[in-house]
Amino acid sequence: MKRIVNIKFLTALVVLFVIASSCTKDFEEMNTDPNNPSTELAAPEMLLTNIIESATDRTYEIFLGHEMGNCWVQHMAKVQYTDEDRYIYRTGVINNAWNSFYSASGMDAVTLYKVATARKHDNYKGIALVMKVYNTSLLTDMFGDVPYTEAWRAGVDDGGILSPVFDTQESIYRDIVKKLDTANLLITEDGSEIAGDIMFNNDLLKWKKFANSMRMRLLMRMSSKDVPYVTAELSKMVADPAKYPVFESNDDNAQLIYLGSNPNNNPINENRKTRDDHRVSKTLIDMMWVNNPNADWRVTVYANTPSAGGYWEGCPNGLTSAKALAYLGNGLTKTSKLGDYFTAATSPGVLMSYAELQFILAEGVQRGLITGAPHTAQEYYEAGIYGSYHQYADEIVANVVAEGFFDEGVTIDEIAADYIENGGAAWDPDNAMERIGTEKWLAMFEQGLQSLFETRRIGYPVLVAGEDNENGGKVPVRFPYPTDEYAKNPTNVAAAVSVQGTDDLNTKVWWNK
């Protein structure tokens, strides 16, 4: 009896021993992630959905787009916790902006390009290029010199580069305008269909238009640096609209129309559910209403009337929190909140509008950068204003009638004409760039980052830093490099600073120098 127990016991031990030492065969299968698809199973349409959503969300992210973009360009002002409006930025916000344009929407666009190349799908390839350029241009326009040729290459198959070198803004610009040219050629309506496009509803012609319109925006930004090249490229494109289709109306706007509920709602809508920290800037309201010879009727959409009553009133930029709260006796009730149109859940996130393109064309003709254009600078300029009014046509008409400024039945064109005629917006050939810059600034309301780039490039309208600013009285012209990059890529960021200049809010980027 005892013997039997012994043998059984020993056998059990031996079996366990064998199992313990040899049973690692299923380890590889066990360690294969069952929760997520491998890279081989990438779905281009799902990547595309994410690229558009992620890039737009980031552009409109409240701290970046609203508080640095819109406040710095003085469309908006902060009335509580006014740090950002005084140019005291949050390092976390800068880190997030950098990391997400690179490693979220940027990396997804790069991955889409790879997937599309492997599957020989030119339309996805072209669209991937458009979105990669959108991300790249935002990054370089914010920071100046940034990683590009070595960016997005951490994967072992892509070179395993963990600390990419920085490229000069000039070299980046020269490449991204070429990439958009390539994208325009790749995207063809008779090519393979796409899906997952939440911006243009899979309309390939609109992607072509976006590629070309954005290309004009970028060419114009580099226009002070290489007049012959920019002139040749812009003129070539304007001369051949069949080959280079561009936005023809607000229907073509590159914009993501958000949906009614979280997480697909507009980031500003989400912010306004719990916060009341912002008011429309005094700079903007003064120009549109308080100091306007008549009125820029878009004010009825851009801003709400103050809760304490009366017409629109802006809040000065760059006050301390205490001063802003005490402004006019009560900054919160005496100043205008952002208009309901912009705080709605479904308010669009605009990446580029028809109106902006018209002002680019106006500037191109005015400065002689576009030869052989079908229209004059003034015509493009006015088309920009009309385009902007049409962007908010229903809301403007409803509001001006409700407020009793116009009679029922008035058309948006009549209202826009009234503005050009009486609101101080008439074309002035002697001060053409001031007119173009100012109207572009007004038209690009709530497109904080792009408006900030354009305003500092054109120099109009002239913005004055708020009284309690902490940037030596200067309006920022650049974003400082992220603290993250100093920690993770110190050698290359130091090299970039030595080339570009002091890493602060005031060093101008290449195209602005």
Place this chain on the structure above:
Amino acid sequence: MRKLSFLLVLLLLTAMQVLAQRTITGKVTSAEDGGGIPGVTVLIKGTSTGVLTDLDGKYSINVPESATALQFTFVGMTKQEVALTVSNVVDVVMQSEATKIEGVVVTALGISREKKSLGYSVQDVKGEELTKAREANVVNSLTGKVAGVQITNSSGAVGASSRIVLRGVTSLSGDNQPLFVVDGVPISNSNFGGTATDGVNRGSGVADINPDDIESVSVLKGPNAAALYGSRASNGVIIITTKKGKMGKKGIGVAYTNTSTFDSPLRLPDYQNSYGQGSSGKFSFVDGANGGVNDGVDESWGPKLDVGTLIPQWDSPIVDGERQPTPWISHPDNVKDFFEVGTAITNNIAIEGGNENANFRISYTNFNQKGMVPNTDLKRNTFALSAGGNPSKNLSIDGNVNYINSKSDNMPGYGYDAQNVMQQFIWGGRQLNITDLEQYTNEDGSKRNWNYNYHNNPYFTLHENTNKMVRDRIYGNSRVTYKFTDYLSARIGVGVDNWTNWNSARIAYTDIDNPNGFYREEKTTFTETNMDFLIMFNKKLTEDINLSLNAGGNMMNQQNQFNAVEAPELAVPGVYNVSNSKVAQKAFNTYREKAINSLYFSGQLSYQALYLDFSGRNDWSSTLPLENNSYFYPSISLSGVVSDMLSSKPSWLSLAKARISWAKVGSDTDPYQLSPTLSFGDGWNAGTKLLNQFVPNDLPNAELTPQFTNSLEIGANLAFFENRINFDFTWYDGTTTDQIIPIPISGASGFARKFINAGEISNKGIEMSLGLGIIKNPSGLEWIMDINFAKNTNEVVELYEGIEQYQLGTYWDMQVLAIPGQPMGSLFGYDFLRDDDGNVVHRNGIPQQGGLKVLGNYTPDWIGGVNNTLRYKGLEFSFLLDYHKGGDIYSMTNSWGRYAGVLEESLIGREGGIVGEGVKLAEDGVTYVPNDVVVTAEEYNKAAFSNTLQYSSVFDATYLKLREMKLGYTFKQIGPLNNLSISLIGRNLALLYSTVPHVDPETSFSNTNVQGLEFGQLPSSRSLGFSIGVKF
């Protein structure tokens, strides 16, 4: 065959001795309870002949006439030698070893060892020490009692987690928590709920272990002691041995204890009570959302209080649609009154018994806690059963099973958001009568609150936005041991730890952040199984040489399943079911599995009082690439009991021991870190749901290799004057290399992190403990003082080429970093702008923001504790002091409390304004002159204290706490009752020293590496109560 020859030899020897001998019989009993002690070795002095006592403690031994004395030895008892006389009966009463130093401890693989034979440092705590002042979480009970153990209790919320770190943080990633082993089986200590700037702290695994069922806790601090436990032991091991019934002790014993404690906040901020809500001295309530004068502002820069002013307020009566002005008066205790007296009642009953061949113990514990925060609770029922027996002479089986059911109807929100009621007490209006908010809806069902801009009514949050929890857990093990011969045995065993944790989070309609409500359910199921075998050989080779060898193997498998469903907005208010969703429901699930197979050996060779220990273990982990998944690591240690080697030991020296040991421990990583995947996003559009995919931020690595920790330890134990003075000293030097960490890489690379083998962290330090029997009077008066001290020097030696910081966590602009050359946990944030002499630069009277720099570090310089016990007959009084020297803390309560003008210091300059101390730019625009610009207190505080200026809210976290106090009396015998004891107890009684204003410096979010941050966690609690225990 060998066995046969051995038996023959034994027989022969016995036969020879029969020639001239007599038989001595007797009984060995315990001095403690008079019961017989089975298994005592009875040895004829000067020979290797001996017998063991039987289950009743009786023995019978044949001794030659030449024998002079018998030696009685038993682990944990003082060795006795009795000279032989003419009598053939020798009864012996054995004493428990007086001090812990010579005691027996449970070491790796569940092997009991005499402490003095160990080559590394082990400190143990007896079960009664843990239940002395009754903490719900057993981890907290170790505070101050063991040198080198740093415990951070996160908050006073019910079920909140505690972080325990042994000998400093070794790894950049993970939580650096030690491995918990209960009766030989590892127990999961995972977090049950996310804790960060949002979420609920649902505690972590070990909180489920019932202190009443614990016999003893051994703390194996360094890897040296723990090497045999493998990968998870690199942060040390805490071995918990549960109570068992005693075999051979006939009859049934019943023990009952009741402990009731009452909790209140240890520390609340010192508020100002002179100014009420508002800004610039103005306030008037219309709608609480900026419709009136500063009525949406949740700050206290408003009009002066208690000067007879009448102002319309949130609770003022409305007459004809007009809110009537009411007296503007202070409510100094408004926050204090919000808290209730928390109660925690524990009832434990245990029945144990046994006979010659079997034993059992059954215990039931009911723990019922009501939080200090209204409407929060935690209930826990624990059933524990352990049993063992010897079905045949050589076969023994034992096992235990524990079932724990924990439940809460509401655990409070914890992060810095509207779901944590503390947030509005960091802000707020000082005139508020907070308890008046108890009724949180108006008669028409609408919200009733003081602010409609930022905050929920706190009672609404606690009654409507509830976080429920139900957790079922079963763990246990069973073992079969077979004894082939006296010196060879083997055992096989299996252990299982299985828990299912179900949480729900309700957010009601009209919530400030989620006006349409919200509902989420989460369920996590975790199972770990361990199957092991061990072959044990233990033989005295000669009189002086003993050899023991163990060899075994283990198969570990861990499965973790997580499911969550969510209704982002509710369609019908008040119905908390995921089907009731206004928008598309969300669902998530993940499954994770890993396995480790191991083979190991350990052994000890002793020669007289010299002990050489060695071990080796090879692991195969499923989480590493096939070619790198096997790794071996050894340990070796040597110890010598110098006092036993001395030819003549001086009478004042009780023990002198020296030890040295070296160990290496390898470890693996989490599953699925090797090959790249895509992730799914939230999707676009509820109706036509477009799925989105994205490239995750972590770049996997197919070339990972195991990480290793090396440690060298040298120590000494000294005891003097019959163990009246005990001194233990340890020096250690440990280094962790090749850590598997997600190293941060430039975002421009397309990823944020890459898994890589990199980084080196070193921990060097000393640990000392001193036990003093200051008074030991024959009358029974006794005063024992235990002092422990530990200084750990932690250094992040290197990260990875080109990487200068490793971010452990970031909250707003406050970053917690690992920086080479500094200890773990640098607090990195904004300083003021300063001139060359370090003066703060002001512009228009406002201090300016400067650059980012290291403002502090959360690692303490040293920690220590002093425990005093005074006994006189049945009376016992004890108290424990706990000291943390150094380390820093960032306090959000200080930052926003100053910004919002609610704290006492914000009174400075309210009337006359403030001239900030420092300089301003002179008119030449180059040089600095003293600042002389007066600004309002509101402007000054808002500039100097905010989330973009951390310098002003970083404090030295040094503290001295009166951690425990107990006054008790034990009645020896009252009728049938044994050991009736009654005691008054207190925990976390007083913060005796701290320079941190307003908050308890001991606080944290969770048990991760992100420490040193105070973000409005619920205050820690001071508990007072009583305990009654009785045995039948």
